[in-house]
Amino acid sequence: MQLSKKTYSGYQEYPEKVLQFGEGNFLRCFVDWMFHELNKKNGFNGSVVVVQPIDKGMVNMLNEQDGLYTLYLRGLKNGKAESSHETIDVISRGINPYEDFQAYLKTSENPEMRYVISNTTEAGISYNENDKPTDAPPVSFPAKLAVWLHNRYTTFNGDASKGVHIIPCELIEKNADNLKKVILQLAEKWGYEAGFVNWLNSACTFSNTLVDRIVPGYPRERIAEITQELGYEDKQVVEGEPFHLWVIEAPEQLQKELPFPSIGLDVLYVKDVTPYRTRKVRILNGAHTTLVPVAYLYGIDTVRESVEHPVVGKYLKDAIFEEIIPTLDLPKEELEQFANEVIDRFRNPYIKHLLMSISLNSWSKFETRVLPSILEYKKRKGSIPQHLAFSLAATIAFYKGKRGEEAIALNDDAAAMELLKSAWASSDGSEKALNEVVTKVLGYEKNWKMNLNEVEGLNEAVTKHLVNIEEYGMKKAIEMI
Known part of the structure; x- marks a missing residue:
């Protein structure tokens, strides 16, 4: 029937x-x-x-x-x-x-x-x-x-x-x-x-x-x-x-x-939807993009597992509440309520949201969802937000294409893929070589609409985190933030 x-x-x-x-x-x-x-x-x-x-x-x-x-x-x-x-x-x-x-x-x-x-x-x-x-x-x-x-x-x-x-x-x-x-x-x-x-x-x-x-x-x-x-x-x-x-x-x-x-x-x-759109893009979408490379390289496959993990979950909450929310202009109480709702949504036991399904076109997503928080945090606080910088380093590491012995099915803009492939191919893993990888990525103006190497302290922070990820692995590096 x-x-x-x-x-x-x-x-x-x-x-x-x-x-x-x-x-x-x-x-x-x-x-x-x-x-x-x-x-x-x-x-x-x-x-x-x-x-x-x-x-x-x-x-x-x-x-x-x-x-x-x-x-x-x-x-x-x-x-x-x-x-x-x-x-x-x-x-x-x-x-x-x-x-x-x-x-x-x-x-x-x-x-x-x-x-x-x-x-x-x-x-x-x-x-x-x-x-x-x-x-x-x-x-x-x-x-x-x-x-x-x-x-x-x-x-x-x-x-x-x-x-x-x-x-x-x-x-x-x-x-x-x-x-x-x-x-x-x-x-x-x-x-x-x-x-x-x-x-x-x-x-x-x-x-x-x-x-x-x-x-x-x-x-x-x-x-x-x-x-x-x-x-x-x-x-x-x-x-x-x-x-x-x-x-x-x-x-x-x-x-x-x-x-x-x-x-x-x-x-x-409302009279203007812009602040609500910014809130959603920075907190909900930004949290997804911030989380994916970190959690996946940690060895986790779904959003829910990531949020409920004692280490990765804390990393994400610190990024949201300490580094993203301070860059937004809506009332703090309203932003924190929305953020808590987002975390509950990520924990939905009925939805199996694979991290790899969110990883598509990570570079353009990072530019629209996370970079504005980094730049605004730098403008307001005078320093680099370390959790978000760590996510950028993790994204670079993610595009090396390996999780242990497992190949990562990368899917992105062809030019971005070629840039990362070339950068990693010429790296011997030394601190100097890893800094060169970071410098190439931050200088990719086609994606960033600017040269991020000109943001004071960003290259240094991302390089430090990438060195830690490469030398100690994600599980140790995340504890060193």
Whole structure:
């Protein structure tokens, strides 16, 4: 028996109010769950139409289950492991615009349609010069949305009350500003009338956002156990952690229309999402990047094991609380609370997060996630943060490509890989040679956007730690910080 409206006794139909680009696990575990909660607890009385943003996708599978799916939330709550599940019934249908473009366009003619949500990956919000307004559909997401918005404007003769709130969830800075910029660029190129541009600017809103929830997705390894527990087959099961945070630069009207905070959801309506984005990138993402090479070379394979390890776990907490948090401008109490939540999330017993899965493109990640903390710490304190410098040394050691006798499956930018390979190949392991490796890495301006050898004390600190790692091994070197 498969999950469907025939087999689910609680099935309800709601007016279609939300157009959503993306049918993947994250949006279904995050935004769709929130609208589901708003229906239950606030009488929102709305459903989501899901649009498949690329040619190949899963809306057909979603439609086979009438938009229904089971959501499992599993993680630590107040220090205790908790698992819960419920059926989410907020999706009315899925549309593949590559198969039925007119059905997609027709949704813009629905007077009750009010919100546009998207998560089309970081590459989704981009300008494609080959897109045309006559394409059915255009290739890029912004072009699809531009055609949809123009059809809505035309259908309702520019009625300001038929404007929509556009809330992208792509993980790029100023996601809404970038999306609007591309749509206006397309409107100009395509010769759309000035009235449409005025309507877009005055009747529609674009809200920059930050989203945060770990979503492992479809629980393939335990689906047989889940099917037995549920008593029906669900091909769209999705798993996520209880923690969730949605920060939205929302106009007052949107806050009134979507009162997520009033029903207990962690949605923050703010004037500027930047400090929250910086907090997440520096603490959560920065902690991951700081941890990976140290823990892996120590002999650990998962995030949870690392955090719970008496030595590696202490190293990570010291890096966060003593070196990252002092570089941020939000209230200290708020930052420490967020950091403690992050550590609990890393300890989630239901998620097996492999360190190697986070190691992809470590150099670009270090530049965006950790380097800003090093530079800001140096600026504020006048010294080099030793735990973060140790992580940089460990990253250099990691790219030597060996953990004992075991080869490390390195995966990074080709130029960065070649630089490290060449640097290590010419090193004889002496202190002088290791300093030359460090000098080459710190001087790699293509990655750092600057020459890090010019940061007073950084080369010396990283070299010292790299010498200790190479001479004594990670287990001894970490104790010498």
